[in-house]
Amino acid sequence: MLLFTCPFCGPRDQSEFTYGREVAPIPALDAPRADWERYVFRRDNPRGAHREWWHHNHGCRQWLVITRDTATHAVLSVEAAKGTA
Amino acid sequence: MRYSIFSLVREALADHRGWPQAWASPEPKKTYDVIIVGGGGHGLASAYYLAKNHGIRNVAVLEKGWIGGGNTGRNTTIVRSNYMLDANAHFYEWSLKLWHELSADLNYNVMFSPRGVINLAHTESQRDAYFRRGNAMRLNGIDAEWLTREEVRRMVPLLDVSDRARFPILGGLIQRRGGTARHDAVAWGYARAASNLGVDIIQNCEVTGFAIKGNRVTAVETSRGTIEAAKVGVAVAGNSGRVAAMAGLTLPIESHVLQAFVSEPLKPMLDTVVTYGQGHCYISQSDKGELVMGGDLDFYPSYAQKGNLPILEDAIVGGLQMFPMLSRVRMLRHWAGIMDMTLDGSPIIAKTPLDNFYLNGGWCYGGFKATPGSGWVFAHTIAHDAPHALNRDFTLERFDEGRVLDEKGAGPVPQWH
Numbered sequence: 454m455l456l457f458t459c460p461f462c463g464p465r466d467q468s469e470f471t472y473g474r475e476v477a478p479i480p481a482l483d484a485p486r487a488d489w490e491r492y493v494f495r496r497d498n499p500r501g502a503h504r505e506w507w508h509h510n511h512g513c514r515q516w517l518v519i520t521r522d523t524a525t526h527a528v529l530s531v532e533a534a535k536g537t538a
Numbered sequence: 539m540r541y542s543i544f545s546l547v548r549e550a551l552a553d554h555r556g557w558p559q560a561w562a563s564p565e566p567k568k569t570y571d572v573i574i575v576g577g578g579g580h581g582l583a584s585a586y587y588l589a590k591n592h593g594i595r596n597v598a599v600l601e602k603g604w605i606g607g608g609n610t611g612r613n614t615t616i617v618r619s620n621y622m623l624d625a626n627a628h629f630y631e632w633s634l635k636l637w638h639e640l641s642a643d644l645n646y647n648v649m650f651s652p653r654g655v656i657n658l659a660h661t662e663s664q665r666d667a668y669f670r671r672g673n674a675m676r677l678n679g680i681d682a683e684w685l686t687r688e689e690v691r692r693m694v695p696l697l698d699v700s701d702r703a704r705f706p707i708l709g710g711l712i713q714r715r716g717g718t719a720r721h722d723a724v725a726w727g728y729a730r731a732a733s734n735l736g737v738d739i740i741q742n743c744e745v746t747g748f749a750i751k752g753n754r755v756t757a758v759e760t761s762r763g764t765i766e767a768a769k770v771g772v773a774v775a776g777n778s779g780r781v782a783a784m785a786g787l788t789l790p791i792e793s794h795v796l797q798a799f800v801s802e803p804l805k806p807m808l809d810t811v812v813t814y815g816q817g818h819c820y821i822s823q824s825d826k827g828e829l830v831m832g833g834d835l836d837f838y839p840s841y842a843q844k845g846n847l848p849i850l851e852d853a854i855v856g857g858l859q860m861f862p863m864l865s866r867v868r869m870l871r872h873w874a875g876i877m878d879m880t881l882d883g884s885p886i887i888a889k890t891p892l893d894n895f896y897l898n899g900g901w902c903y904g905g906f907k908a909t910p911g912s913g914w915v916f917a918h919t920i921a922h923d924a925p926h927a928l929n930r931d932f933t934l935e936r937f938d939e940g941r942v943l944d945e946k947g948a949g950p951v952p953q954w955h
Contacts, residue, residue, distance in 0.1 A: 454847060454848060466848075468848045471837075474951070475839070490938045493950050494938065495790055496788070496789070496790070496791060496792045496881075496952070498780075499780075500777075500793075500841040524842060526844075
């Protein structure tokens, strides 16, 4: 079981959290269509460090940015997501 | 050597010392007409059909590990074609037809067993959804049949069909022509058959980059040197994003981990495949007697070929709700494979923005059963530089053109497919 140290709740089991998606800048509403296609339908999907939005839906219900190593499952950092979108 | 009862008798009398290696292991040549990256079932099948159907025999299959060591040996061996959307239904049905002839075609026993696949329904809305799916399948000429609760009980006597079950079973949708196959044998059989037709199978050869000139890939850089190729096909599901990135492409794919596990061997108790409708667990029994089970993804991106226990527990709970008599059975082995989860849940077998670079990936949960059909249409796509009728909808561009093939209607969230 992965252990995420939520900045609001402390260390909690991964099963309290739901994975959202990889962190990417959200295009402006009037951005070119290609930007939206890139945002909705493409993923960098790296092997290694990966910045991800997670929702602590069975805890404080805050969105977080968790950086994980996708090859080893090591948790590198957990921060509040505010301001990252 | 052709495998037959005669070769078996001859070798039995000779203490089995005369069996040749199933496939050759040559040194890579300097240049090939086609290089297939990835020596799993799909890559080997593609090479086999390139040689057999299209007469292209100057082909190399590059495998970073060993044949049968990747996803081909990490699935739950289930074969079916119970899809609803036309593109998926026709493609998987062609694959299922190939499965039925595969052992004879390859001269290799892949132990295909059309024992039927039952999807259980527990609520009226779920039953209606299965009626709809079954009708869609029959309209596409694919077998589907509704089983009442009593018919399910007769087929699977150890299943808990009582009203005391946590989610009582209303019935199930069965595809009788579906079943299971021995997954290692599929890789070995294709490797042997391709090698017999002149394909070079090169193991322990990891691709590290591509030499690109203009809009063409001219050579593949590998851990065993640079190899030139007129065309390059990539069949590395699980790692498609990494290999495509070497060619400068970003894919509509996220890699996720899917676990499976087997019990200790039991006496014969289950002669079909059963999937649970109120959780995620699919279960069948191997010829060795082990119960083979799988469940959900771990639901976060991963390249680690290992999963975590909450999902394992979830799958086992589902298995026990179907078969409470298994509660004291011990688990024997447990493993995980990496899935290319696409943004619509359907595969990609297509040309790419590069002229001579072709992609076969995005198999989500469905790669194993697709193996023969995937190789068939990928070989056609590479040989003709144009898709086969059965894969013309599995393009890379469909996501941007609004032509997604979203079987479940789940939306652009890879882990929900």
